[in-house]
Amino acid sequence: MxxxxxxxxxxxxxxxxxxxxxxxxxxxxxxxxxxxxxxxxxxxxxxxxxxxxxxxxxxxxxxxxxxxxxxxxxxxxxxxxxxxxxxxxxxxxxxxxxxxxxxxxxxxxxxxxxxxxxxxxxxxxxxxxxxEETLVKSNTKTNIQILKNDFFSKVKTHYLIEKELTSKDFPDLLLPVSIDLFGKNENYVIAQFFELEKNINYIKNDYFDFFQLDKILKSGKKFFITQEPEKTKYQQQHYFWEQIRKQIGYTYIDISEIDIVSEYAVEHCVKPII
Known part of the structure; x- marks a missing residue:
């Protein structure tokens, strides 16, 4: 053959x-x-x-x-x-x-x-x-996915990475969710990365996972990690970004300040456990 x-x-x-x-x-x-x-x-x-x-x-x-x-x-x-x-x-x-x-x-x-x-x-x-094939062109902003993968390797001693959670873990979960960073000290600690320059429907799906867990882990520490999308090209996404920054109950983190998440884990002895 x-x-x-x-x-x-x-x-x-x-x-x-x-x-x-x-x-x-x-x-x-x-x-x-x-x-x-x-x-x-x-x-x-x-x-x-x-x-x-x-x-x-x-x-x-x-x-x-x-x-x-x-x-x-x-x-x-x-x-x-x-x-x-x-x-x-x-x-x-x-x-x-x-x-x-x-x-x-x-x-x-x-x-x-x-x-x-x-x-x-x-x-x-x-x-x-x-x-050597030409990759998809990225804009001048930081590539969140590349930064995310690099960051994962730095915090894996404190967080479970891309953890899949179901109703077996939390009975009140309606649907399975995937959380980028999941750990625990005296309370649960979660962090989710959001790429806001993509289809708004994908962003809704990503946010639903975070939103479900946010409502269940009322006393936990939650980080919402992203960066401002380009306003003219991504008008809906930019509006979403503006509203997210006004929300209470979790901490908004621009990716330029991502070290806050790792510093918190060290200071509060966060462990990669459920």
Whole structure:
């Protein structure tokens, strides 16, 4: 079987076909190599909703799992690592996916190349198509997602990172929520980052998670972390930003002052526990 490669992308806008390349698959149907860029994946927070990002993360992990235990003799073809389904990666299947799977993630049409499936070849292709490809242009403001990822590594001894909470943790939670930073001292301490230069509906979804927990943890310390959106281009978002700063019950933090959150954790001995 011929060797082929295909680029896996996250679909940002199905209508326009806008995508961000995330990873690369190199395979001959028997041996496969796959990897994706963490830095590219981190850009998705400001571009798509949380559920779509969660699905993409699962999809990427599924590909890795499939490659680890691939069975080229099975007839049923799927790339999702689900119980009871056989798994396979070959050129016809990836070709099919490149045409009919364009909603959240997509594969490019497989390109046949006369090479062996080797790490050195894969690294060269990955560098060419993923690492060096032009990233989505950002404005002059601080990239919240990049800052957020860097900040997480500094406070992980004090906070649980991107903690998923359900009614098992707090019975009054109507729906599961995801909180960027979650810790506890004498009271609960939470912090949530908000990217306000994205679709207002995504912002509403992000805020609903924070709002739910805010109402439950009445005596806790809560940090709302963001920066002012550009007023002319993002009028609704800017109005939301103005109103948020007037709210009581939690502390508004501009990302330029984010060290306040880590300093609070040190001073109050915040621990990464529920």
């Amino acid at each position: 011929n060797t082929f490669y295909s680029i896996l992308s996250a679909v940002i806008n199905p209508a326009s076909g806008e995508k961000i390349s995330l990873g690369l698959l190199l395979s001959d149907g028997n041996t496969s190599l796959f990897d994706y860029s963490d830095s590219r994946f981190s850009l998705l927070n400001s571009l798509i909703d949380k559920e779509s990002k969660k699905f993409i993360r699962h999809y990427l992990k599924s590909i890795e799992n499939v490659i680890a235990k691939i069975d080229v003799n099975q007839e049923q073809m799927t790339i999702l690592d689900e119980v009871g389904k056989n798994m396979i990666i070959n050129e016809p299947y990836i070709s099919y996916m490149s045409v009919y799977n364009q909603n959240v993630v997509s594969f490019s049409k497989p390109v046949t190349i006369d090479v062996a499936v080797e790490e050195k070849i894969f690294t060269t292709l990955f560098s060419k198509f993923i690492d």
